[in-house]
Amino acid sequence: MSDMHLIALPRLQTAIAQVVRGFGSSPDEVAAVTGNLIEANLTGHDSHGIGMLPRYADAYLQGGLTPNAAVSTVLDGGSLLRLDGNRGFGQVIGAQAMALGIARAQAHGSCIVAxxxxxxxxxxxxxxxxxxxxxxxxxxxxxxxxxAIVAPHGGGDARFGTNPFCAGVPLTGRPPVILDFATSMIAQGKTRVAMNKGEQVPPDCLIDDHGQPTREPRFTVVPPFGALLTFGDHKGFGMALMCELLGGALAAGMTQRDGDASQKRVLNGMFSVLVDPAALADRASFEAEALAFIAWVRASPVREGFDAIHIAGEPERAWRAQRTAAGVPVDATTWQEILAAAGRLGVDAAAVQAAAF
Ligand SMILES: NC(=O)c1ccc[n+]([C@@H]2O[C@H](COP(=O)([O-])OP(=O)(O)OC[C@H]3O[C@@H](n4cnc5c(N)ncnc54)[C@H](O)[C@@H]3O)[C@@H](O)[C@H]2O)c1
Incomplete structure (x- = not known):
């Protein structure tokens, strides 16, 4: 297992902002990218945190990621928006797309953002x-x-990505319920993190280049490539398929089938539905019913081997509290990769190192 660094949050913020400046990003973009990536680490999802920066650097240097881009509106149907991210940083494009959709949902009661x-x-x-x-x-x-990195249920090679599904429910005065997961058994980044840590992945997550079960994370990181499996057999596969049909074919007009595997850039298509519960129902009675159901679910006796019944979004909040106080663990391999990426972006890696420690 490789060594771990524990980096205090303010130091990590300063160090990562220095790296992101290497993309030539505006101050607002530096803040958005730095904040979003570190937030992923804080919420326990290292796979989508600062460890993505080397990949982003390669994508940028190949011309597949465009700093300082903004979302543009391709179709404005009032409560139907079709948007183009212009290959900009998803951390900026996602926030802009949501802001546009939120304004429309507040005006019309709902909005679909493609x-x-x-x-x-x-x-x-x-x-x-x-x-x-x-x-x-x-x-x-x-x-x-x-x-492509995930095999269809029953398939022997990778045909699509880890296609995430997410749903959020706001509860006035309380944290929202946020369900957010990849449709693969584990997120791709988690295999990279496992490989960097010198660990194996759990059983039944991965097949090798011959379609045989393996626990070696390298089969999704370096050739010869195998594939991740979908969660829940045909059920996760079905959700992944819908993510491709809705987020890909419908929203983005592009599916993984068209992807150029030689490119380092990672593009996402996202089909989002935003609903104002107050426009559809009485917000107070909706929330009272939702909270009563959550309490009912929590009242189930905790089985042996489990610590509690958790509601989606709670694990992330627990991680955030713990890591905000104690610092963010970053494995030594990932940290070295970030310093190397800084160098490729023309940033003084020694200064990044000095800012972090
Ligand atoms: N942008 C992309 O291309 C892309 C692709 C794949 C995944 N992702 C992201 O990767 C991240 C990690 O995905 P993942 O599949 O590893 O997530 P995961 O397996 O950790 O599942 C996370 C979800 O399950 C809930 N959860 C976790 N433990 C729970 C428990 N014990 N009881 C009840 N609920 C629990 C969490 O609150 C969260 O909603 C997500 O944020 C996802 O959006 C992004």
Whole structure:
């Protein structure tokens, strides 16, 4: 297992902002990208945190990621928006797309946002949290245009990405319920993190290049490539398919089938549905019923081997509290990769190192 660094949050923020400045980003973009990536680490999703920066640097240097881009509106149907992310940082494009959709949902009661051509949107939960903060329920079906990495149920090679699904429910005066997961058994980034840590992945997550079960994370990181499996057998596969049909074919007009695997860029298509519960029902009685159901679910006796019944979004909040106080663990391999990426971006890696420690 490789060494771990524990980096205090303010130091990590300073160090990562220095790296992101290497993209030539505006101050607002530096803040958005730095904040979103570190937030993924804080919420326990290292796979979508600062460890993505080396990939972003390669994508940028190849011309597949365009700093300082903004979302543009391709179709304005009032409560139907079709948006183009112009290959900008997903951390910026996602926030802009949600802001546009939120304004329309507040005006019309609901809005469908079809976003294509955005660079990696990171942790999709961030976009459900943005909608929930505005009092909106949201659903997000997302496809990934990159090297295919997940096999269809019953298939022996990779045909699509880790296609995340996310849903958020706001509760006045309380944290929202945020369900946010990849439709693969584990997120791709988690295999990279496992490989960097020298760990194996759990059983039944991965097949090798011959379609045989393996626990070696390298089969999704370096050739010869195998594939991740979908969660829940045909059920996760079905959700992944819908993410591709809705986030890909419908929202982005592009599916993984078209992806150029030689490119480092990761594009996401996202089909989002935003609903104002107050426009559809009585907000107070909706929330009272939702809270009563959550209490009913929590009253189930905790089975052996489990610590408690958790509601989606709670694990992330627990991680955030713990890591905000104690610092963010970053494995040594990932940290070295970030310093190397800084160098490729023309940033003084020694200064980044000095800022972090
Ligand atoms: N942008 C992209 O291309 C892309 C692709 C794939 C995944 N992702 C992101 O990767 C992140 C990680 O995905 P993942 O599949 O590893 O997530 P995961 O397996 O950790 O599942 C997370 C979800 O399950 C809930 N949860 C976790 N433990 C729970 C428990 N014990 N009881 C009840 N609920 C629990 C969490 O609150 C959260 O909603 C997500 O943020 C996702 O959006 C992004």
């Amino acid at each position: 976003l294509g051509n955005s660079h990696h949107l990171g942790r999709i939960g961030a976009w459900a949290e943005q909608a929930a903060a505005a009092g909106l329920v949201s659903l997000h079906f997302v496809n990934v245009i990159s090297r």
